[in-house]
Structure formats: C-alpha cells, structure tokens
C-alpha cells in the first residue's frame with residue numbers, strides 16, 4: 443500500500459482545467475519533488491493533498507485517510523490534516539505569537555493537550571530544528587531561515603506521516619536553503635515522507651524522486667540514483683553563522 | 690425673569706455633558722457587542738445570517754442617523770409602544786454603531802493575509818479555532834486605531850438625539866440658550882464640551898496608529 447495515493451484527480455478554477463487526471467503513488471520514506479513551469483499546477487496538486495484545495499473529481503488517500511469529491515466533511519478533512527504537515531514559501535508564521543507559541547498552538551487547540559505538556563513538546567520540536575533558544579522570540583525577530591525552521595517545527599508537531607513543502611526554500615539564500623534541505627533530509631531519515639515543489643534544479647537534486655509536471659499532467663517520473671546530501675554540500679560551503687543541527 | 694449666573698450655565702451643561710458621555714459609552718459598548726455578532730454573521734459561512742448582517746449594515750450605513758432615530762421614536766409609538774427619548778436614543782445609536790463597527794472590523798479581518806488561514810487550516814484547526822486564535826487577534830490589532838477613531842464619531846453623533854428630546858449636551862445647550870438669550874456663549878461652551886470629550890480620543894487614535902506602524 444502506498445502512503446499517498448491519488449487517482450483520476452481533476453481540478454478546475456472556473457474554466458481553467460488545472461489538474462487533468464493525476465495518478466500519483468508515493469511510498470513511505472520517499473522524498474519526492476514536483477518540478478515544472480510556473481502555472482503548470484504544482485502548488486495546486488500539493489495543496490489538494492491536505493485539502494487546502496477542493497477537488498472536482500477523483501480520490502485522495504493518505505495513510506488510510508480518504509478525501510473524495512462529495513465527502514470532504516470536516517471529520518475526514520481533520521483526519522487527513524493530522525497526517526500531513528505543510529511548509530510554505532512565505533513561512534506564514536503567526537506574527538502575534540512567539541516561536542514557541544506558534545508550535546504549541548496546534549496541540550493545545552486541536553488536540554486539547556494540557557499547556558504544560560504542549561510547552562515541553564514545543565521545546566522539543568524547536569530543539570529538533572536547532573532553535574531551542576528562540577522559544578520566546580517573535581517571528582519578526584527571526585531571520586528567514588529561522589522562521590522557516592519554526593515553520594517546520596510547527597508542521598511536525600502533530601506528528602504527521604508526510605511533510606509537504608511548497609517552494610520552502612524559494613525565499614532563502616542558497617546556504618540557508620541548503621540548511622532547510624538538510625532539515626528535510628534529517629526528517630526523512632527519521633521516517634517522514636517528504637513531498638516538495640520547487641523551481642530550482644539544485645534543490646530538486648536533493649530528492650529521491652523527481653516528478654515533472656506540465657499543463658496539469660505528469661510528464662515524467664524518475665528515481666534519482668544518488669540524491670545530493672545537503673550536509674555534505676554545507677560542509678563544503680563557506681561557513682554561515684547559523685548552526686546546523688541534528689534531528 | 691430668572692437670571693442665570695455663568696456657574697448655573699456651566700453646571701447644567703456639565704449634567705448634559707455627563708449624559709452625552711453616558712450615551713456614548715452605552716452606544717459604544719452595546720454597539721461593539723452587537724457589531725461583533727454582526728461581523729461574525731457577515732463573514733461566516735451561513736447564508737441567511739450573512740444576508741441579514743449585510744442588510745443590517747447597509748440599512749444603518751445608508752440612512753441618516755436622524756431618520757433612524759425618528760423611525761424608532763415615532764415608528765414604535767404607532768404600535769402603541771411608548772418609547773422614552775433615552776431608550777430611542779440608546780437603541781438608535783447602538784444599532785448605528787454596530788453597523789459601522791462591523792464594517793470597520795470586517796476590513797481588518799480581511800486584511801489578515803490568506804497565508805494565516807492556510808497555515809492554521811494545515812494544523813487541522815476548525816473555522817472557529819482559526820478565528821479565535823489566529824485571525825481575530827491579528828485583526829484586533831489592526832482595528833484599534835480605526836475603532837477609537839470611530840468612537841469620536843459616536844460622541845459627536847449623540848448630538849442628533851437632541852432632536853427627539855433627549856437632554857444630552859446639545860439639547861441642554863439649546864434650552865439654556867433660549868432661556869438666557871446668550872446663544873453664542875452657551876453654544877461655545879457646548880462646542881468646548883464636545884472638544885474635551887473628543888480630543889483625547891482622536892489624539893489617542895493617532896498615537897496608536899503611529900505606534901502600530903512602528904511595532905509589529
């Protein structure tokens with residue numbers, strides 16, 4: 443059984459037929475990237491995987507949580523979203539909350555975990571992304587790379603099986619991008635399946651599988667023999683001031 | 690003829706001013722609470738409440754406050770309801786305030802970036818959880834300055850209730866002006882009264898606006 447499986451997936455924006463019958467299976471432990479021209483529907487596909495976009499036909503199944511066209515009720519959407527974490531190009535941290543509170547919010551509100559416990563969880567998550575000391579910092583006091591780390595910590599706090607990233611390195615300089623890729627690779631080693639959308643070839647080369655997209659179709663789907671290792675690349679890069687940490 | 694000392698004039702105006710302040714507070718507090726409900730209905734997913742909220746807003750924004758008060762005051766008495774001036778004034782201003790605040794606040798909610806909705810959706814939060822923990826706190830911060838600014842409009846709006854006979858500052862002023870034959874003095878004092886009520890508010894609104902531009 444694949445971890446993620448979509449079949450006959452169709453999506454329209456008005457008359458714009460954006461996804462044209464996508465069939466995609468992703469196995470547990472993969473790191474998949476979706477590449478393709480601007481407007482080809484990469485983000486839309488990614489966003490259907492956690493119900494951020496509704497679908498007009500087809501079926502999505504993630505680790506047993508199903509979304510179909512006519513039964514996208516609140517309960518199945520919630521079940522799906524608890525299995526999927528997402529990271530954005532613009533980070534989208536909650537600006538009125540500290541880094542720690544950003545991470546704590548979901549367990550507290552969604553799962554009803556006690557506050558003392560969520561604080562421990564949040565500290566652990568921030569430690570995992572190398573930002574333990576920024577627990578009380580607000581998003582506007584953090585660099586782009588640090589914000590994206592907090593976003594990753596927030597995305598994994600519900601312990602999802604999959605992490606989606608829509609151009610998660612698109613707003614970062616190349617060293618910081620490499621650090622975020624190292625983080626994704628670490629998470630993958632720790633058992634998470636990762637699906638990224640990117641524009642950048644060198645980012646795509648970090649992934650185990652590259653899917654090319656054009657006009658709402660998958661036009662190629664290849665395994666990468668030896669994906670680039672972000673930590674090795676970082677080791678060869680001139681030192682930055684952000685510390686790289688271990689998951 | 691009775692003669693009025695300056696103190697008599699000021700004393701009466703102070704009583705009128707106190708009623709103006711009280712009416713403003715009542716209108717603002719009740720109007721704010723009602724406005725919050727109208728806002729939630731207006732931006733919510735349910736069709737009927739949304740349409741009702743929209744009608745409420747358009748009705749009270751699209752007609753003069755004076756006519757709203759007349760309609761309440763004279764209209765309800767047609768149904769045999771004897772509405773005292775204070776009640777019509779309070780009710781009218783509350784409804785007026787609720788419509789404007791709902792619309793101001795809707796602008797603030799819509800100014801919260803879409804990414805905030807998306808990020809909180811991804812965490813499996815429900816609509817109300819998103820509202821309560823993510824959207825409203827940010828919208829509230831945006832709304833402080835325009836809300837305080839609108840409070841000034843409410844204070845000045847209370848003057849209209851003098852027409853239906855509510856003895857707030859303006860009404861008191863016109864009664865004293867008629868009795869003393871010193872309209873210039875009296876109305877100058879009335880204007881000063883409004884200024885004393887409004888100036889701190891508008892000053893506060895401006896400084897808030899500056900502060901919020903500077904801070905996060």
Ligand SMILES: Nc1ncnc2c1ncn2[C@@H]1O[C@H](COP(=O)(O)OP(=O)(O)OP(=O)(O)O)[C@@H](O)[C@H]1O
Nearest residue numbers: 455458460478479480481482483484485486487641
């Ligand atoms: N919310 C929306 N409403 C209407 N049309 C949309 C919406 N989102 C995307 N589209 C359209 O769907 C198509 C695919 O968009 P999508 O964002 O998935 O492309 P993309 O491959 O991610 O492009 P990019 O590389 O520029 O991010 C585009 O034509 C876009 O204009």
Ligand SMILES: [Mg+2]
Nearest residue numbers: 484485486608
């Ligand atoms: Mg995109």
